[in-house]
Amino acid sequence: MSARRSELTRAAARLFAEKGYHGTSVGDLAKALGVQKGSLYAHIESKADLLWEVASEGAAAFHAALDSVPEDAAPVDRIRDALRAHLRVVAEQLDVATVFVREWRYLEGERRDAFVAERRRYEERFRALFREGRELGQLRTDLDDGTAALLALSAANWAYTWLRPGSDTDALADRFTALLVDGMRGYATR
Amino acid sequence: MSARRSELTRAAARLFAEKGYHGTSVGDLAKALGVQKGSLYAHIESKADLLWEVASEGAAAFHAALDSVPEDAAPVDRIRDALRAHLRVVAEQLDVATVFVREWRYLEGERRDAFVAERRRYEERFRALFREGRELGQLRTDLDDGTAALLALSAANWAYTWLRPGSDTDALADRFTALLVDGMRGYATR
DNA sequence: CCGCCTTCCGAACGATCGTTAGCCTCCAAG
DNA sequence: CTTGGAGGCTAACGATCGTTCGGAAGGCGG
Numbered sequence: 110m111s112a113r114r115s116e117l118t119r120a121a122a123r124l125f126a127e128k129g130y131h132g133t134s135v136g137d138l139a140k141a142l143g144v145q146k147g148s149l150y151a152h153i154e155s156k157a158d159l160l161w162e163v164a165s166e167g168a169a170a171f172h173a174a175l176d177s178v179p180e181d182a183a184p185v186d187r188i189r190d191a192l193r194a195h196l197r198v199v200a201e202q203l204d205v206a207t208v209f210v211r212e213w214r215y216l217e218g219e220r221r222d223a224f225v226a227e228r229r230r231y232e233e234r235f236r237a238l239f240r241e242g243r244e245l246g247q248l249r250t251d252l253d254d255g256t257a258a259l260l261a262l263s264a265a266n267w268a269y270t271w272l273r274p275g276s277d278t279d280a281l282a283d284r285f286t287a288l289l290v291d292g293m294r295g296y297a298t299r
Numbered sequence: 300m301s302a303r304r305s306e307l308t309r310a311a312a313r314l315f316a317e318k319g320y321h322g323t324s325v326g327d328l329a330k331a332l333g334v335q336k337g338s339l340y341a342h343i344e345s346k347a348d349l350l351w352e353v354a355s356e357g358a359a360a361f362h363a364a365l366d367s368v369p370e371d372a373a374p375v376d377r378i379r380d381a382l383r384a385h386l387r388v389v390a391e392q393l394d395v396a397t398v399f400v401r402e403w404r405y406l407e408g409e410r411r412d413a414f415v416a417e418r419r420r421y422e423e424r425f426r427a428l429f430r431e432g433r434e435l436g437q438l439r440t441d442l443d444d445g446t447a448a449l450l451a452l453s454a455a456n457w458a459y460t461w462l463r464p465g466s467d468t469d470a471l472a473d474r475f476t477a478l479l480v481d482g483m484r485g486y487a488t489r
Numbered sequence: 490c491c492g493c494c495t496t497c498c499g500a501a502c503g504a505t506c507g508t509t510a511g512c513c514t515c516c517a518a519g
Numbered sequence: 520c521t522t523g524g525a526g527g528c529t530a531a532c533g534a535t536c537g538t539t540c541g542g543a544a545g546g547c548g549g
Contacts, residue, residue, distance in 0.1 A: 259454070263450075285446065
């Protein structure tokens with residue numbers, strides 16, 4: 110992919126995140142590149158292509174982040190690492206993450222279906238961390254792991270609204286993990 | 300406000316939630332009422348009025364929900380009640396809640412400023428529950444109440460994406476609260 | 490019965506939308 | 520030296536956007 114084309118994708122991510130997909134016109138994208146809007150069609154077939162591309166980039170980034178979590182570590186450590194990895198993606202690729210979380214729903218047809226499947230798969234991988242943690246006995250055996258995963262995923266998915274680039278996302282993820290593990294009333298058990 | 304006008308506001312909430320503010324045309328709104336689009340201007344001055352109205356309705360609903368939390372109850376109970384109240388609003392007014400959480404950012408000018416102030420005030424009221432819980436000693440004294448509030452608010456604000464009308468929101472809120480209080484590893488202390 | 494108010498229609502407004510077309514320029518590979 | 524592709528231009532397309540306007544029903548209070 111040409112350098113110009115990459116610039117276009119980056120501009121699309123930024124503008125879609127800032128003004129929304131339907132709030133961003135092809136003219137806006139052209140202006141961001143300093144070009145007439147008709148010229149963009151040397152690079153794309155339609156505006157929808159850009160949304161698909163940015164959304165796919167987001168899916169790839171989050172899956173790659175989860176891939177970095179070691180499979181043989183202790184469950185609590187894996188949960189902490191998964192949260193670290195997720196928040197790092199959000200902070201380092203905020204525009205892409207925003208499109209991944211909020212703007213994907215303007216995808217249409219089979220692209221939408223394909224994206225939803227990838228998104229569901231990501232959340233399922235996340236959920237599995239909690240289920241395995243309970244099954245392996247490192248988390249309380251009566252844990253409601255579905256609720257725990259939902260709570261963690263809520264924090265992860267909501268992060269794009271408040272997380273700013275440059276934040277110490279590892280520390281943030283560790284605070285979330287500590288709270289999830291020990292709670293607000295319990296006392297440290299280690 | 301006339302009955303017809305209320306119908307229009309409800310249709311706007313539904314369509315803005317389903318297709319987004321910029322993805323909803325005045326023609327779409329007119330079709331929902333079975334009317335020509337020009338006819339809507341007997342009720343409103345602009346499309347932006349409807350967004351403002353729905354967003355304001357959401358702010359009022361969430362603040363009213365927090366008002367229902369008794370001030371003299373124990374901190375943990377107040378947190379549980381606040382979560383219950385919030386999730387109940389989401390489930391019972393899903394469209395309005397969706398606009399309140401996601402579509403408000405297309406407000407412009409002083410309306411946007413006013414909304415942001417109301418939203419910040421709501422989150423601040425929520426945060427105070429955790430801070431007071433720590434200060435009053437019912438939560439661990441070394442609690443990171445900012446992180447705890449962020450976690451709870453994330454769950455609350457993300458709920459519109461998965462919560463369906465008719466869910467048992469009280470039970471849901473109780474599960475969230477139990478997890479926040481006791482954690483995934485701790486054992487019940489009562 | 491009159492006049493007003495609400496509600497809607499049908500038509501049109503200018504602006505902007507996403508997209509296409511034909512033409513031009515530049516540069517690198519053959 | 521030629522040629523072809525990449526990238527950009529200007530102009531225009533039909534569609535749709537949010538909004539305005541004049542007129543006309545219909546009901547309701549005076």
